[in-house]
Amino acid sequence: MTYIATKRLPQTRRxxxxxxxxxxxxxxxxxxxxxxxxxxxAESGNSTLKLFDYARGRFDLxxxxxxxxxxxxSALVHAIRQRDQDIPIxxxxxxxxxxxxxxxxxxxxxxxxxxxxxxxMCTHIDTLQLI
Numbered sequence: 001m002t003y004i005a006t007k008r009l010p011q012t013r014r015x016x017x018x019x020x021x022x023x024x025x026x027x028x029x030x031x032x033x034x035x036x037x038x039x040x041x042a043e044s045g046n047s048t049l050k051l052f053d054y055a056r057g058r059f060d061l062x063x064x065x066x067x068x069x070x071x072x073x074s075a076l077v078h079a080i081r082q083r084d085q086d087i088p089i090x091x092x093x094x095x096x097x098x099x100x101x102x103x104x105x106x107x108x109x110x111x112x113x114x115x116x117x118x119x120x121m122c123t124h125i126d127t128l129q130l131i
Contacts, residue, residue: 013130014038014058018048018076019065019092024114028063031118035125037061045071049079057084060130066093066100066111074103081107088128092116 015037019025022043029039040059042048045068052059062080066073073091080089089109093100096113104111112121 012036012038013060014040014055015061015063016040016042016048016052016055016059017063018042018045018068019063020044020068021065024065024092024116028116028118031122032063035122044069045073045076045079048076052080052083059087061088061090061125061128063090063092066091066104074100077104077107077109081109088125088130090121090124 013036015032017025017029017032017039018041020043025041025043029041032039037060040051040055042051048064052062064073064076068076071079073093077089077091080087089104089107091104091109091111092114093111094114096111101111110124
């Protein structure tokens, strides 16, 4: 995977990166780190919610796999959206299904299919204006 950095941010932003695929988490974490994000990792839906609640709104972005232990990615996205109406959400999936696309969109999230097009994802993150 080639790492493409998004625009350098003037201050550190925090991303919560959730997924049970260790390799994907590390690869995306490197990309986000090089873009100036402080990365926090979670391996399951429950640990993601615990970390999110513990941080009390200090995350600027959520990137979550839609297939994880303990909860579905769409259920996780809904739970996060209930906790925070404004946090940008990126969901990652093995297969884009219309119902999943609709569920993520209903939470104002963006869905990317694996293998993740890092350039496209970084371009999307740049449009979020997380400053």
